[in-house]
Amino acid sequence: MALNQADIAFLFICTGLVFLMxxxxxxxxxxxxxxxxxxxxxxxxxxxxxxxxxxxFICAFSEGFATGNGFIxxxxxxxxxxxxxxxxxxxxxxxxxxxxxxxxxxxxxxTVAIISSAVxxxxxxxxxxxxxxxxxxxxxxPVAHWVWGDGGWLxxxxxxxxAGGTVVHINCGFAALALAIVIGPRKNYKKEPxxxxxxxxxxxxxxxxxxxWFAFNGGSxxxxxxxxxxxxxxxxxxxxxxxxxxxxxxxxxxGKASLLGFATGALAGLVAITPAAGFVDTWAAIVIGLGxxxxxxxxxxxxxxxxxIDESLDAWAVHGCGGVWGAIATGIxxxxxxxxxxxxxxxxxxxYQVWIQAIGVMATMxxxxxxxxxxxxxxxxxxxxxxxxxxxxVGLDITQHGETLS
Numbered sequence: 534m535a536l537n538q539a540d541i542a543f544l545f546i547c548t549g550l551v552f553l554m555x556x557x558x559x560x561x562x563x564x565x566x567x568x569x570x571x572x573x574x575x576x577x578x579x580x581x582x583x584x585x586x587x588x589x590f591i592c593a594f595s596e597g598f599a600t601g602n603g604f605i606x607x608x609x610x611x612x613x614x615x616x617x618x619x620x621x622x623x624x625x626x627x628x629x630x631x632x633x634x635x636x637x638x639x640x641x642x643x644t645v646a647i648i649s650s651a652v653x654x655x656x657x658x659x660x661x662x663x664x665x666x667x668x669x670x671x672x673x674x675p676v677a678h679w680v681w682g683d684g685g686w687l688x689x690x691x692x693x694x695x696a697g698g699t700v701v702h703i704n705c706g707f708a709a710l711a712l713a714i715v716i717g718p719r720k721n722y723k724k725e726p727x728x729x730x731x732x733x734x735x736x737x738x739x740x741x742x743x744x745x746w747f748a749f750n751g752g753s754x755x756x757x758x759x760x761x762x763x764x765x766x767x768x769x770x771x772x773x774x775x776x777x778x779x780x781x782x783x784x785x786x787x788g789k790a791s792l793l794g795f796a797t798g799a800l801a802g803l804v805a806i807t808p809a810a811g812f813v814d815t816w817a818a819i820v821i822g823l824g825x826x827x828x829x830x831x832x833x834x835x836x837x838x839x840x841x842i843d844e845s846l847d848a849w850a851v852h853g854c855g856g857v858w859g860a861i862a863t864g865i866x867x868x869x870x871x872x873x874x875x876x877x878x879x880x881x882x883x884x885y886q887v888w889i890q891a892i893g894v895m896a897t898m899x900x901x902x903x904x905x906x907x908x909x910x911x912x913x914x915x916x917x918x919x920x921x922x923x924x925x926x927v928g929l930d931i932t933q934h935g936e937t938l939s
Contacts, residue, residue: 717919865887
């Protein structure tokens with residue numbers, strides 16, 4: 534079977550750019566926490582790169598993408614056996630399976646890293662690594678198989694998820710919510726200021742994430758073709774629309790044009806367009822971005838003002854809820870002129886696609902939240918998730934890593 538050298542080069546570059554997103558997330562999250570916890574937040578993201586990569590090689594890729602049943606893949610690719618230079622036509626006839634596996638590895642890394650949002654400034658580093666290992670095996674890989682794997686039940690049903698709105702964002706967002714509930718809020722949450730330590734770090738992180746997202750979404754076409762260009766343009770325009778929407782709402786409410794608000798809004802737009810990027814026209818991407826900028830703003834406001842849940846860096850509000858909107862919006866705005874197989878959404882006469890998308894959303898929300906809650910509860914009861922009160926007061930940079938920012 535002849536491989537396409539242009540597509541190989543394209544996906545090779547995209548793999549490196551998607552990898553860049555995790556260091557970008559480290560800066561984004563590092564800037565959001567207090568100074569005494571910046572390094573500990575970054576450590577979770579950087580060490581996750583190595584940990585997830587090893588587990589992906591051993592078994593997680595096989596669980597997600599080897600032929601199995603509708604729920605989970607088999608062990609044909611255990612230890613990357615059979616993952617070589619030949620293509621697997623179930624995913625792409627033009628690129629070697631080993632490149633596809635490496636590209637998907639970067640998705641697994643960033644997904645697990647996002648969940649660190651839920652435990653900022655109060656989790657044992659060792660316990661978080663145990664959690665990440667178990668979560669990758671029991672939650673991420675099965676959901677990836679449902680949606681993208683050969684024979685996955687949502688894939689067979691016809692659920693659309695171009696680049697991970699369900700697999701990545703709904704999955705990690707509702708996992709973060711469950712984890713935050715189990716671990717409980719930071720000491721003196723809502724009683725003392727917990728303002729971000731470094732807004733420039735947040736903006737740097739956003740920039741790196743934004744760059745990587747072109748490859749995250751565009752690369753998911755797995756080919757250097759016009760649809761990949763459409764996906765990249767949609768990605769950019771949705772982020773722009775959402776960032777302006779979030780900043781505008783906040784500006785009206787507070788009288789200040791917040792850079793942090795713009796950054797968070799742009800991130801919400803990037804999240805929401807992810808499932809739809811290769812299925813919709815650019816005008817629809819802008820609508821999706823505007824919707825995510827407003828929806829995620831008020832979801833975050835609700836969590837902050839109406840609940841006691843300390844999901845510290847708001848993966849649930851931005852990734853979880855943004856992913857839900859994006860997945861449903863895919864069913865609304867999908868255009869048969871763009872999507873593979875000519876799948877239309879609601880506005881083009883196919884209301885059933887919204888129902889299919891809703892099934893995928895609900896199944897992922899329930900499974901991710903439920904299994905994550907059990908994993909976190911068991912780890913909390915055995916190893917303990919939280920650091921001691923005095924360690925939390927001093928800060929995790931010193932107590933967990935023996936290092937300081939300055």
